[in-house]
Amino acid sequence: MAEGQHKLAIFRGLLKFKSNQQKIWGVLIFLSIVTTIEVGLGILKPEILMTSFLRMKLLNWIFILLTIVKAYYIAWDFMHIRDERSGLKNSIVLPLVILIPYLIFILILEADYIFDVMDIGFVSWNF
Amino acid sequence: MEVTTNTQVNERELWGGGAKPFSASYGKIMMWFFIVSDALTFTGFLVSYGFSRFKNINSWPIADEVFTHFPFLHGVDAPMYYVALMTFILIFSSVTMVLAVDAGHHMNKSKVTFYMLLTIIGGAIFVGSQAWEWKNFIKGEYGALETKGGQILQFVNLENNKRISVQDFAIGINSERQTHKSNIGLWYQNEKTLPKITVEEVKKGFLANPNLTIRTEQISENGQKTLLSRDEAIYKIDDAIGVVEGANLIHNEYGNRLFADFFFFITGFHGFHVFSGVVINIIIFFNVILGTYEKRGHYEMVEKVGLYWHFVDLVWVFVFTFFYLV
Numbered sequence: 389m390a391e392g393q394h395k396l397a398i399f400r401g402l403l404k405f406k407s408n409q410q411k412i413w414g415v416l417i418f419l420s421i422v423t424t425i426e427v428g429l430g431i432l433k434p435e436i437l438m439t440s441f442l443r444m445k446l447l448n449w450i451f452i453l454l455t456i457v458k459a460y461y462i463a464w465d466f467m468h469i470r471d472e473r474s475g476l477k478n479s480i481v482l483p484l485v486i487l488i489p490y491l492i493f494i495l496i497l498e499a500d501y502i503f504d505v506m507d508i509g510f511v512s513w514n515f
Numbered sequence: 516m517e518v519t520t521n522t523q524v525n526e527r528e529l530w531g532g533g534a535k536p537f538s539a540s541y542g543k544i545m546m547w548f549f550i551v552s553d554a555l556t557f558t559g560f561l562v563s564y565g566f567s568r569f570k571n572i573n574s575w576p577i578a579d580e581v582f583t584h585f586p587f588l589h590g591v592d593a594p595m596y597y598v599a600l601m602t603f604i605l606i607f608s609s610v611t612m613v614l615a616v617d618a619g620h621h622m623n624k625s626k627v628t629f630y631m632l633l634t635i636i637g638g639a640i641f642v643g644s645q646a647w648e649w650k651n652f653i654k655g656e657y658g659a660l661e662t663k664g665g666q667i668l669q670f671v672n673l674e675n676n677k678r679i680s681v682q683d684f685a686i687g688i689n690s691e692r693q694t695h696k697s698n699i700g701l702w703y704q705n706e707k708t709l710p711k712i713t714v715e716e717v718k719k720g721f722l723a724n725p726n727l728t729i730r731t732e733q734i735s736e737n738g739q740k741t742l743l744s745r746d747e748a749i750y751k752i753d754d755a756i757g758v759v760e761g762a763n764l765i766h767n768e769y770g771n772r773l774f775a776d777f778f779f780f781i782t783g784f785h786g787f788h789v790f791s792g793v794v795i796n797i798i799i800f801f802n803v804i805l806g807t808y809e810k811r812g813h814y815e816m817v818e819k820v821g822l823y824w825h826f827v828d829l830v831w832v833f834v835f836t837f838f839y840l841v
Contacts, residue, residue, distance in 0.1 A: 408617050409614065409617055412610055412613045412614060412617065413610070415610075416606065416607070416610045419606050420603065420606065423599065423602055423603065423606070426836075426840060427595055427596075427599040430579075430594075430595050430839070430840050431594070431595060438738070448840075448841045451836050451840045451841055452836065452841070455832055455833060455835075455836040458832050459829055459832055459833070462609065462825055462828060462829045462832065463825075463829065465613075466609055466610075466612075466613050466821075466825040466828070467821075467822055467825045467826070467829075472537065472539065473537045473538055473539075475536075475537050476537035476539055476544070476547070479537075480547055480550075480551055483551060483555075484551060484554055484555070484558075487555060487558075488555075488558050488562075491558060491559070491562050492562055492565065495562050495563065495565065495566045496562075496565055496566065496569050498566065499565070499566040499567070499568070499569035499570040500569055502570045503569060503570050503571070503572055503573075506570075507573075
């Protein structure tokens with residue numbers, strides 16, 4: 389793959405790099421900032437983010453969102469998905485984007501139900 | 516239908532149809548197939564972890580209280596700093612890997628060698644860190660009692676509201692009980708090493724010290740583990756049937772047993788991936804030094820192993836979130 393074939397813009401064209409190497413360092417800086425924010429939030433645990441949102445703490449939703457952002461940049465820039473044909477890109481990403489949320493949905497819903505059953509004391513778990 | 520021909524492409528690299536599907540080579544597409552299936556395997560593990568966690572949502576161990584160690588800082592409560600460091604190491608070794616791939620595109624052998632070496636070192640440091648993390652987890656810190664129902668009772672000193680180790684307050688009782696070994700008893704029977712202290716000793720020490728109380732697994736409204744009052748604790752301690760120190764696949768002093776099981780299984784499976792990644796990287800590294808890819812005319816092998824290496828990094832990002840942050 390020649391130099392010209394790399395797509396050198398990230399953040400939807402907001403940030404353009406001159407060479408592929410510069411883009412790699414740029415993405416590293418971005419990923420480091422995101423990780424630092426995650427760790428900082430994890431240590432500080434700001435009171436305002438501890439409120440419950442959709443049955444989970446707001447802070448946890450932020451962590452999951454930031455993780456997906458990190459995963460996107462690792463896949464798109466380090467694994468060069470950005471440079472692949474859209475056919476290959478879709479055949480990699482679509483099965484995962486469809487199957488993973490489906491699996492999460494059925495299992496977490498079931499777990500929540502089992503929690504409720506045990507919580508009302510229908511099945512004793514602490515004896 | 517018109518087929519665009521690329522004169523630069525070597526005839527041997529073309530597929531049966533006379534063109535490369537998705538303009539990617541066979542090996543690269545197969546690596547992507549593997550990565551997609553492996554990603555689903557890890558999804559299965561992490562989602563089943565989520566299942567157990569939501570099933571026990573009000574009694575799951577709090578990660579910040581479990582992973583508190585940092586090298587050379589003894590007795591300092593440093594939650595997450597070490598795993599954050601591990602994350603940076605892995606991301607950085609991912610960066611050196613992309614740089615190696617990039618140098619490969621420019622056919623720069625010495626740079627590929629250098630960056631591959633850095634990647635291998637980063638991976639090795641990461642695996643070593645994970646081993647250290649496991650060691651601390653297995654060894655445990657405070658110890659706890661386990662009840663008949665498999666609940667964990669931890670101890671807190673009310674004077675300073677800090678956890679106290681069962682070793683610190685248990686009062687020794689002289690006992691003749693020894694570990695049963697096959698060479699001194701029935702040859703077909705043996706048992707695991709006995710804990711250094713017994714339930715009776717912990718109970719005796721607990722009753723003798725009025726400042727101690729029990730911390731249960733239950734998480735209260737404010738997100739902390741529930742402390743029992745002294746009276747409740749004296750009543751509760753009678754349920755205990757065993758002393759637990761550290762964690763293994765059966766007992767776990769930190770709380771729910773499933774937490775330890777999933778910790779060992781998921782970080783272990785990920786660590787195994789890192790380890791295989793390091794081994795494959797070493798093989799590729801020597802091939803680079805020997806000039807195999809120079810002769811072949813391209814460094815695509817580095818690119819393929821790079822895909823695997825980044826995938827391992829990608830999985831760690833999720834493991835980090837779901838085991839340590841959330």
